[in-house]
Amino acid sequence: MDHTVLTRTALIEHWLGHRRLTRRTVEAFPEEDLYAHHAPGMRSFAEMVAELTTWTIPTIRGAIDRTWRWPAGTRRPAATKSALLEAFDEDTAELARLLESVPEARFAELDEPVPGRREAVIASLLYALDNEIHHRAQGFVYLRELGVDPPEFDQR
Amino acid sequence: MDHTVLTRTALIEHWLGHRRLTRRTVEAFPEEDLYAHHAPGMRSFAEMVAELTTWTIPTIRGAIDRTWRWPAGTRRPAATKSALLEAFDEDTAELARLLESVPEARFAELDEPVPGRREAVIASLLYALDNEIHHRAQGFVYLRELGVDPPEFDQR
Numbered sequence: 001m002d003h004t005v006l007t008r009t010a011l012i013e014h015w016l017g018h019r020r021l022t023r024r025t026v027e028a029f030p031e032e033d034l035y036a037h038h039a040p041g042m043r044s045f046a047e048m049v050a051e052l053t054t055w056t057i058p059t060i061r062g063a064i065d066r067t068w069r070w071p072a073g074t075r076r077p078a079a080t081k082s083a084l085l086e087a088f089d090e091d092t093a094e095l096a097r098l099l100e101s102v103p104e105a106r107f108a109e110l111d112e113p114v115p116g117r118r119e120a121v122i123a124s125l126l127y128a129l130d131n132e133i134h135h136r137a138q139g140f141v142y143l144r145e146l147g148v149d150p151p152e153f154d155q156r
Numbered sequence: 157m158d159h160t161v162l163t164r165t166a167l168i169e170h171w172l173g174h175r176r177l178t179r180r181t182v183e184a185f186p187e188e189d190l191y192a193h194h195a196p197g198m199r200s201f202a203e204m205v206a207e208l209t210t211w212t213i214p215t216i217r218g219a220i221d222r223t224w225r226w227p228a229g230t231r232r233p234a235a236t237k238s239a240l241l242e243a244f245d246e247d248t249a250e251l252a253r254l255l256e257s258v259p260e261a262r263f264a265e266l267d268e269p270v271p272g273r274r275e276a277v278i279a280s281l282l283y284a285l286d287n288e289i290h291h292r293a294q295g296f297v298y299l300r301e302l303g304v305d306p307p308e309f310d311q312r
Contacts, residue, residue: 002163002164002165002166003163003164003260003263004160004162004163004164004260004263004264005162005163005164005167005258005260005263005278005281006160006161006162006167006263006278006282007158007159007160007161007264008158008159008160008161009158010158010264010276010278010279011161011162014279014282018286039297039300039301040300040301040303041300042297042300104159104160104161107159107160107161107162108160108163108166117310120166122161122162122166123166123170125161126162126170127310130174130289131309133286133289133290133293134289134290134292134293134296134309135293136290136293137289137290137291137292137293137294138293138294138296138297140290140294141195141198141294141297141298142297144195144196144197144198145195145196147196153287153290154273154283
């Protein structure tokens, strides 16, 4: 008999804490560097944030109704820091709302969000969250390289 | 009524997938750069891996029995890449073993792993996992800066 370790309420609370930290990371960037600075062969932090706001909601929608409708590619980031933050906030609000609508039985159900990747729906959702943690951490490196202190990792 | 989204078995499988990816990230580093390369004001990837192998197991032990016994500080990384990988593998095996021993009722229980941080035990465990994702992502930036392709994020 398997055991519950995470509930829906705790998942939403946990994810929203990460969203707040990601938002503070965007805020910490000087506007120009948000779009211009990048490591060799990597994207700017603005482009990484646009990745999050392109792919997270379609993941949750697929979790809800089994229709995996993926955009053709990552959208271009909004052109200013304030517009990027606004788009991010809208995405966060939709994320919280949609996570309430995933049927409980779906989380453990095997599905195939992209051809060849067969996994439980919770794994697809955690993939989207982990991707946020991953790219935000790269934003932390960029900030250090720019001489800016990143936000505290343990504050959510 | 709250809903289950993640079970113990799925958590362990998910974490071990991340451990495999972190291990491949260590392997991708040229040995000297593993210890020498770092962004300004940041640590080497070897030191970040030593952070993981210092703090993760004490977190799970505290989850099991409410005794939060923290080391005085992060241990120094093993002096060679192969020794670092060996220590990491031992840590991973213990992690998997200990996660089986956390009493089910503990995951949702409020506790105080460090003074002033009151949270559910699952939040403390996810903190340790998220910290691994966070630092590994910084290792990805280091690899790009060194001209080395990091492993695929979606392979676990």
